[in-house]
Amino acid sequence: MRHADTTIDLPTPDKPRRFVFVLLDHFTMLCFACAIESLRLANRTAGTNLYTWKVIGEGGETITSSNGTAFALEDDLIELDRDDTVFICGGEHIQQATTKKILNWLRREARRGVTMAGLCTSAHTLAKAGLLDGKKATIHWENQDSFIEEFDEVELTKSVFVVDGNRITTAGGTASIDLMLKLIADHHGEELANVVADTLIYSSIRTDQDTQRLSIPTRIGVRHPKLSRVIQMMESNIEEPISPALLAKNVGMSTRQLERLFRRYLSRSPKRYYMELRLQKARNLLMQTDMTVINVALACGFASPSHFSKCYRSHYDTTPYRERGSHASRLSI
Missing domain, CATH: 1.10.10.60 (Homeodomain-like)
Incomplete structure (x- = not known):
């Protein structure tokens, strides 16, 4: 049985991987929390900062989640490092939350080679920016019909998450955990990912071969x-x-x-x-x-x-x- 103080000896990286979370208006808190908590637990388990993160958004002040909770943002839509991974966090009313400023910023950063990920409904935002053309992607099942009608140049799947090159999408909810566990395993090994899953009391880890809806x-x-x-x-x-x-x-x-x-x-x-x-x-x-x-x-x-x-x-x-x-x-x- 593993205990809460379980640690895995891993070398301290020269430079931690940085994840930049972009919160859109009415974003889903569950998707964001699942992602960021997985990173925090990876750091705690390793006993070193494997990951750092920054929470930003349009305007750089506050943003409100779909459950009405307001979040203080650390910054506006800043210029990123090429090695950063951007996670767009969407939720309800994704069309209205996908503003021109967000789209222009995404296109600019994508041209510099930054990896782009969309949680929950944010595949819509990435597709609207033209960043999923010719790529496989997924989105929450409630939004699949509208996505198919609007973005026929994207190969939409029903997977829990999809990684296609430097474009990543998830279906929402706890799919953020599945994705993060995969990334942690890719970066630092499956043992670390498994301990993080145990700490989260997450016993059924899904892969990109699993579909999001019940049979x-x-x-x-x-x-x-x-x-x-x-x-x-x-x-x-x-x-x-x-x-x-x-x-x-x-x-x-x-x-x-x-x-x-x-x-x-x-x-x-x-x-x-x-x-x-x-x-x-x-x-x-x-x-x-x-x-x-x-x-x-x-x-x-x-x-x-x-x-x-x-x-x-x-x-x-x-x-x-x-x-x-x-x-x-x-x-x-």
Whole structure:
């Protein structure tokens, strides 16, 4: 059993690696805390400063996290050393938090060869700056639909984190720990990373091969292989929905059997479940992108805006236009 005072003898580096955390407005505290605490524990375990860090942001004064806590920044968007690693910390309302000043600063520092990382929703910020073009990346699953629509030059994955050259992205939440443990292991060995994980009481370390969302059987609370396959096909074909008859045929059952399966496990018809998936994606796009309502309708498999509006109102008790308007009002408060 390891104790809290466990240390590993490592040589003191000539120069500690420096991580520069850029906090965006409404950043997610969990992602930031998981990352910076992993570095702190690596230093404590090694008994020397393997890592240093600096917390900066636009304006250099204070920034507010998504839970309302205000943080004092150490500096404005300063010029960095080429060996620095930048971690952009995003969260809610990432489009509004991605300002022109942030984008210009990122492009300038990227031209100098600085490694850029985006935590949680910050893959949006890196992509908006053009820094993920031709790269693999990930982003929190709630933001995947809008990201795909806006940045088709980025190869988006569902991984917990992605390291593609000097571009790094995470899916949010505790994925910061997984990423930091990988970086610590790469820099100073797996033994140090494992002790840090133990100290964090983090027993299931994930790699870039792990996906961020629960499996379909876990998410829907049932374990029926054919039902899972049908739902997976639905989720992968939102823009051009597949008919219930073809879905049933693809898993080797009749349409009536498929109906009974959905009624038994999900208390709704396949058609209703499929419609709810499409409307959920539509709502994400309305909230997170500037796409026109017509384009949102087309992206979610609706042939006409009027049909889309009718279905949306029936499910959410408001129209797509009002939904977007009320969301914009909330952001301006």
